[in-house]
Amino acid sequence: MNSGPEKTTVGLFVTCLVDLMRPSVGFAAVKLMEDAGCVVEVPAAQTCCGQPAFNSGDRGNARVIAMQVIAAFEAYDHVVAPSGSCAGMLKLHYPELLADDPGWSARAEAFAAKVHELTSFLVDVLGVQAVSADYGETVTYHDSCSGLRELGVRDQPRLLLDSVEGLSLTEMENADVCCGFGGLFCVKYSDISNAIVAKKTDKIAATGATTLLAGDLGCLMNMAGKLSREGRTVAVRHVAEVLAGMADETPIGGERKAKG
Amino acid sequence: MGVEITSPNFKANAREALDDNSLQKALGLTVEKGFIKKRRLAADALPEFEALRDAARDIKNHTLDHLDLYIEAFEKKVVENGGHVHFAEDAAAARQIALDICRKAGARTVTKGKSMITEEVGLNDFLQENGIVPIETDLGEYIIQLRGEHPSHIIAPAIHVNKAQVEAEFRRVHTALPPDRDLREPESLLAEARGILRDRFLAADVGVTGANFCVAETGTTIIVTNEGNGDLTQTLPRVHVVFASIEKIVPTLEDASQILRVLARSATGQDMSVYTTFSTGPKRPEDPDGPEEFHVILLDNGRSALLGTPFQEMLRCIRCGACMNHCPVYQAIGGHAYGWVYPGPIGSVLTPAVIGIEQSMHLPSASTFCGRCEGVCPMRIPLPKLMRLWRDKAHDEKVVPTAQRFGLGLWVLLARRPKLYHLAMSVGMPLLAAFAGSRGRFRSLPFAGGWTRHRDLPAPQGRTFQQQWRARRFGR
Amino acid sequence: MNGRDAVLGKIRQALGAGADKAARQAAVDQRLATAPRGVIPARGQLPDADRIAFFIEMAEKYNASVARAATADQVPAAIAEFLRAHNLPPNLRRGDDPRLAALPFDKTPNIEITTGASDGSDPVGLSHALAGVAESGTLVLTSGGDNPTTLNFLPDTHIVLVSASDIHGDYETAWDQIRGQFGKGALPRSVNWVTGPSRSADIEQTLLLGAHGPRRLHIIVVG
Numbered sequence: 001m002n003s004g005p006e007k008t009t010v011g012l013f014v015t016c017l018v019d020l021m022r023p024s025v026g027f028a029a030v031k032l033m034e035d036a037g038c039v040v041e042v043p044a045a046q047t048c049c050g051q052p053a054f055n056s057g058d059r060g061n062a063r064v065i066a067m068q069v070i071a072a073f074e075a076y077d078h079v080v081a082p083s084g085s086c087a088g089m090l091k092l093h094y095p096e097l098l099a100d101d102p103g104w105s106a107r108a109e110a111f112a113a114k115v116h117e118l119t120s121f122l123v124d125v126l127g128v129q130a131v132s133a134d135y136g137e138t139v140t141y142h143d144s145c146s147g148l149r150e151l152g153v154r155d156q157p158r159l160l161l162d163s164v165e166g167l168s169l170t171e172m173e174n175a176d177v178c179c180g181f182g183g184l185f186c187v188k189y190s191d192i193s194n195a196i197v198a199k200k201t202d203k204i205a206a207t208g209a210t211t212l213l214a215g216d217l218g219c220l221m222n223m224a225g226k227l228s229r230e231g232r233t234v235a236v237r238h239v240a241e242v243l244a245g246m247a248d249e250t251p252i253g254g255e256r257k258a259k260g
Numbered sequence: 261m262g263v264e265i266t267s268p269n270f271k272a273n274a275r276e277a278l279d280d281n282s283l284q285k286a287l288g289l290t291v292e293k294g295f296i297k298k299r300r301l302a303a304d305a306l307p308e309f310e311a312l313r314d315a316a317r318d319i320k321n322h323t324l325d326h327l328d329l330y331i332e333a334f335e336k337k338v339v340e341n342g343g344h345v346h347f348a349e350d351a352a353a354a355r356q357i358a359l360d361i362c363r364k365a366g367a368r369t370v371t372k373g374k375s376m377i378t379e380e381v382g383l384n385d386f387l388q389e390n391g392i393v394p395i396e397t398d399l400g401e402y403i404i405q406l407r408g409e410h411p412s413h414i415i416a417p418a419i420h421v422n423k424a425q426v427e428a429e430f431r432r433v434h435t436a437l438p439p440d441r442d443l444r445e446p447e448s449l450l451a452e453a454r455g456i457l458r459d460r461f462l463a464a465d466v467g468v469t470g471a472n473f474c475v476a477e478t479g480t481t482i483i484v485t486n487e488g489n490g491d492l493t494q495t496l497p498r499v500h501v502v503f504a505s506i507e508k509i510v511p512t513l514e515d516a517s518q519i520l521r522v523l524a525r526s527a528t529g530q531d532m533s534v535y536t537t538f539s540t541g542p543k544r545p546e547d548p549d550g551p552e553e554f555h556v557i558l559l560d561n562g563r564s565a566l567l568g569t570p571f572q573e574m575l576r577c578i579r580c581g582a583c584m585n586h587c588p589v590y591q592a593i594g595g596h597a598y599g600w601v602y603p604g605p606i607g608s609v610l611t612p613a614v615i616g617i618e619q620s621m622h623l624p625s626a627s628t629f630c631g632r633c634e635g636v637c638p639m640r641i642p643l644p645k646l647m648r649l650w651r652d653k654a655h656d657e658k659v660v661p662t663a664q665r666f667g668l669g670l671w672v673l674l675a676r677r678p679k680l681y682h683l684a685m686s687v688g689m690p691l692l693a694a695f696a697g698s699r700g701r702f703r704s705l706p707f708a709g710g711w712t713r714h715r716d717l718p719a720p721q722g723r724t725f726q727q728q729w730r731a732r733r734f735g736r
Numbered sequence: 737m738n739g740r741d742a743v744l745g746k747i748r749q750a751l752g753a754g755a756d757k758a759a760r761q762a763a764v765d766q767r768l769a770t771a772p773r774g775v776i777p778a779r780g781q782l783p784d785a786d787r788i789a790f791f792i793e794m795a796e797k798y799n800a801s802v803a804r805a806a807t808a809d810q811v812p813a814a815i816a817e818f819l820r821a822h823n824l825p826p827n828l829r830r831g832d833d834p835r836l837a838a839l840p841f842d843k844t845p846n847i848e849i850t851t852g853a854s855d856g857s858d859p860v861g862l863s864h865a866l867a868g869v870a871e872s873g874t875l876v877l878t879s880g881g882d883n884p885t886t887l888n889f890l891p892d893t894h895i896v897l898v899s900a901s902d903i904h905g906d907y908e909t910a911w912d913q914i915r916g917q918f919g920k921g922a923l924p925r926s927v928n929w930v931t932g933p934s935r936s937a938d939i940e941q942t943l944l945l946g947a948h949g950p951r952r953l954h955i956i957v958v959g
Contacts, residue, residue: 014725020689021718023725042729047675052668055629055648057655061672068676145630178588182628187710189626191275194714195592225715228701253701253718290941308777315774328747329764347739399947400938416938423940446939454948462856477768478923488934488949491889506743512771517907531794531872535949536929543925547879548853549886550925560743567750
């Protein structure tokens with residue numbers, strides 16, 4: 001399958017977690033989209049999508065952040081985030097937040113129409129069917145909630161993973177069940193979150209997979225943190241890193257090798 | 261008066277539930293392996309299931325928009341059929357109406373079918389205080405009544421109780437039976453309860469049931485059960501009292517049939533529950549059985565205030581329990597931790613509406629917004645959205661704890677100023693990465709106890725993406 | 737203010753109901769008058785023989801046992817056989833339904849039959865259903881002297897006859913039949929949909945039959 005139209009410009013909404021915690025995911029996203037023929041840019045005027053405010057009932061600040069993001073990204077053909085959760089925020093909740101604002105509602109709708117989660121953008125918009133990468137491990141894939149239920153991301157990452165040389169996917173039981181992250185939930189209701197993620201790591205371990213993949217860094221950090229606390233040796237990575245052939249990076253929460 | 265509220269202690273309740281091994285085992289077995297699978301099989305087996313969900317939603321939306329008129333139509337029909345409709349603004353009024361009916365009937369014992377509304381108004385305690393003995397007849401409700409508890413699930417009230425606990429309770433209470441009887445098997449427990457309750461059914465003066473629906477077209481109340489206890493409750497005593505909240509109204513028998521098609525499938529995975537009973541008025545002159553009096557108590561208790569607001573959608577709820585079955589939080593802690601009558605996502609939306617957000621702020625807050633509840637709700641209630649609306653209210657009314665407001669405020673301050681944000685992070689992240697060293701993760705970190713109590717915190721890689729991106733771009 | 741006015745007043749106020757009263761009332765009256773059908777599952781919309789077969793399949797799925805009798809004359813023998821096979825006492829209680837009264841029990845003399853409502857002491861109840869619904873294997877029973885409601889719930893075993901010609905694909909057709917019999921907007925005191933014998937899973941989710949109602953439901957499709 002050929003790549004999308006030439007000179008499609010993409011504004012990468014890198015997400016705060018990728019920006020701060022795991023930049024390699026951002027570079028993997030850029031590579032995947034550039035390989036598919038896109039011109040990728042990263043507006044400097046981005047911070048966070050505003051979910052912490054929105055989900056804490058602080059609509060006022062969530063609205064201001066939404067306007068800031070829309071203004072920074074609306075000139076691009078597409079806006080792509082390596083996260084179902086943040087993409088869902090931009091795509092579904094920005095229009096909801098700004099629905100009553102006559103100056104912004106139409107802008108928010110137009111902006112939302114251009115927003116995509118990374119793997120869904122590659123497959124559904126660009127028509128990518130395969131990537132050129134190899135990863136000789138058995139992986140299991142966790143469906144993050146927002147991507148799955150708000151944006152319908154399920155088959156796209158699996159389709160692309162299927163094309164990775166040497167990779168075999170073993171599905172875990174309840175792959176579509178929440179990992180217990182939930183943003184601030186995991187620190188506010190730490191004990192409950194722990195009970196949920198402990199069930200998840202059991203399911204992950206039961207697959208015998210050596211690598212856990214998902215499309216949202218929040219969920220990945222939560223599961224990686226629990227796996228490592230439990231002394232399990234499963235490597236945890238964002239799916240984009242494997243698809244981009246950039247899996248030489250130390251896994252999330254993994255011990256660092258000395259690097260030059 | 262009414263059910264004790266422990267919602268403010270949600271966190272402590274949850275911790276207790278997490279440590280309760282018997283509860284944890286029951287939740288895993290019943291909810292995660294039972295209800296969820298059964299619902300999926302039933303939904304998958306009916307190609308029209310999704311279309312029925314749409315139809316059910318539309319019927320309720322139409323009804324709620326015309327609720328005053330449908331209630332009047334319902335009332336007219338009940339009266340035409342020789343029954344009575346009583347309106348109760350709040351729990352106290354509903355209890356009093358029920359007590360007056362019981363007193364007038366000279367009632368000493370009252371049998372009860374399963375009814376969450378009577379839980380909501382605290383009917384049992386009230387009757388008891390007034391010298392009338394209420395007897396729960398749903399097996400699960402009977403068990404928890406003996407134990408002095410409240411339901412922990414709206415369709416499986418005793419989900420938290422194991423077989424040995426049931427046996428212990430029966431031995432404690434059924435003292436007239438031989439102490440050496442064998443109660444090891446669930447069959448023998450059921451047979452014992454059946455025998456004891458059969459006598460109660462036949463002796464009761466008044467039978468109280470809930471209503472799954474009230475049909476305006478015919479003045480009919482509908483109950484849905486699997487045991488048949490609701491039918492014995494309403495057929496054998498001289499007086500039948502139906503407790504229904506105002507949103508239970510549906511226009512026609514056809515409308516009820518549409519919604520019934522999604523109710524049992526969503527609840528237990530049955531195509532239809534065993535007994536769906538349509539009751540219309542008291543016994544007719546030619547009837548050989550049935551109650552001589554038929555009363556419907558229509559309860560508001562805060563619901564009318566939801567009409568015309570975004571929370572109106574909540575009033576579509578048909579109490580199937582699918583949202584709690586599919587909720588990772590409910591699956592972790594069960595129903596009692598929520599601290600009032602309705603647990604799970606539906607409780608997290610309904611409870612603040614009735615007892616106030618000040619007391620119940622934890623409920624809508626304790627959600628990961630995973631959206632599974634909305635995905636399975638037969639009435640397509642946007643539960644996460646409504647929970648978020650309660651968070652908005654809690655934020656606006658400043659019932660959010662100071663530390664949380666401060667932390668969030670600091671984050672927002674930065675998030676709204678990209679230059680400052682990038683500057684701060686480009687200094688902070690490399691430092692944090694260096695602090696973690698080669699381990700690549702933190703086992704504990706100041707101000708991150710909520711995270712590191714149960715899991716490690718993966719360390720940042722080092723320089724931020726923005727830093728590296730700008731550097732590369734300038735380099736090109 | 738009384739409770740009625742208070743509750744209805746609050747509802748009207750919340751809904752902003754006022755000036756458009758006539759239009760709202762018209763919408764309500766129309767729905768009540770026309771009772772529009774919604775989505776009808778295709779699974780029950782079958783030719784006669786297939787529909788009856790599907791009814792039986794669904795009833796058996798929910799633990800009812802089902803027998804067929806080509807004519808009413810064969811019913812007593814079918815009942816006798818069922819009672820024998822399950823080692824049940826040959827004492828039946830039934831209502832005044834003429835279709836039950838006309839059954840030729842003279843050929844099965846050991847079966848003792850009493851009539852009227854049950855007081856809980858009858859081992860076996862015999863009823864005639866108004867209809868069956870194939871989509872879920874559901875019986876539709878109506879109260880009255882013909883078929884007292886207590887017979888549906890008190891006896892340990894419930895035997896229900898249903899005419900093959902009354903087995904419909906969906907609930908809506910059963911409502912049509914009831915309206916044809918009782919009139920629009922009117923119902924007998926009790927309409928009972930019964931889908932299998934009584935059950936409970938309240939003790940550790942172990943499915944047990946015969947919680948409060950009948951342990952056994954035996955359906956005889958007549959015709």
